[in-house]
Amino acid sequence: MTASYTLFIGTQTWSSWSLRPYVALMATGQPFELVKLRLRLPETRAEILKISPSGKLPALRLGDGEVIWDSLAICEFLAERHPEAGLLPQDAKARALARSYAAEMHAGFADIRDQLGMEFARTLPMPALREDTKIQLERIIAAWQSALTRFGGDFLFGRLSIADCMYAPVVSRFRTYGVVLPADVQAYADRIWALPAMQNWLKGSEAEIAEGLGFY
Numbered sequence: 001m002t003a004s005y006t007l008f009i010g011t012q013t014w015s016s017w018s019l020r021p022y023v024a025l026m027a028t029g030q031p032f033e034l035v036k037l038r039l040r041l042p043e044t045r046a047e048i049l050k051i052s053p054s055g056k057l058p059a060l061r062l063g064d065g066e067v068i069w070d071s072l073a074i075c076e077f078l079a080e081r082h083p084e085a086g087l088l089p090q091d092a093k094a095r096a097l098a099r100s101y102a103a104e105m106h107a108g109f110a111d112i113r114d115q116l117g118m119e120f121a122r123t124l125p126m127p128a129l130r131e132d133t134k135i136q137l138e139r140i141i142a143a144w145q146s147a148l149t150r151f152g153g154d155f156l157f158g159r160l161s162i163a164d165c166m167y168a169p170v171v172s173r174f175r176t177y178g179v180v181l182p183a184d185v186q187a188y189a190d191r192i193w194a195l196p197a198m199q200n201w202l203k204g205s206e207a208e209i210a211e212g213l214g215f216y
């Protein structure tokens with residue numbers, strides 16, 4: 001199959017925004033080319049601007065050359081274009097809730113991002129958490145528990161949706177910093193971690209670290 005999509009991503013150890021559409025694209029089963037641009041190099045900004053008008057990654061280039069940037073926009077596009085992948089729930093109310101989950105992640109949790117930065121393949125000591133960071137961790141755990149209880153199934157809304165994709169980097173952060181989770185939430189995190197997309201990403205991050213990648 002010829003790849004009709006090209007997904008441009010950042011350094012896999014750090015680029016939490018890139019991981020989200022990668023998980024979604026893998027879930028569609030569509031062929032695609034993955035192009036990695038290294039973050040934090042003197043040439044990074046100029047290289048990204050050749051692809052993405054926002055100067056940020058990820059970006060998805062379509063077969064006709066159109067470029068879609070921003071993790072959530074890409075996930076939404078893939079959900080619309082490949083409805084058979086079930087990336088958005090069928091039921092309108094569940095769909096709106098899945099979008100609420102995705103949007104909350106996209107727009108929030110600044111303290112978690114700041115204190116528990118993504119270092120995908122690494123294991124690191126937990127820093128002394130600020131109160132706001134603890135509140136945000138509790139919020140994520142409660143939100144996951146609520147969806148898992150309400151919708152049943154392996155993922156937040158039953159089958160894998162854009163909500164799971166948006167939270168996939170949080171699963172990595174929980175592992176990196178050894179966040180202790182309730183059993184049901186841990187089981188969910190383990191299912192996300194076991195996805196082929198996450199395991200591929202792990203190999204990419206391990207390779208970067210083996211090549212001598214520093215810390216963000």
Ligand SMILES: N[C@@H](CCC(=O)N[C@@H](CS)C(=O)NCC(=O)O)C(=O)O
Binds near residue numbers: 040045055056072
């Ligand atoms: N809101 C954007 C955020 C994207 C973003 O901040 N990407 C980072 C990498 S994870 C980036 O490209 N940074 C540019 C740089 O480091 O020069 C999205 O959801 O895609």
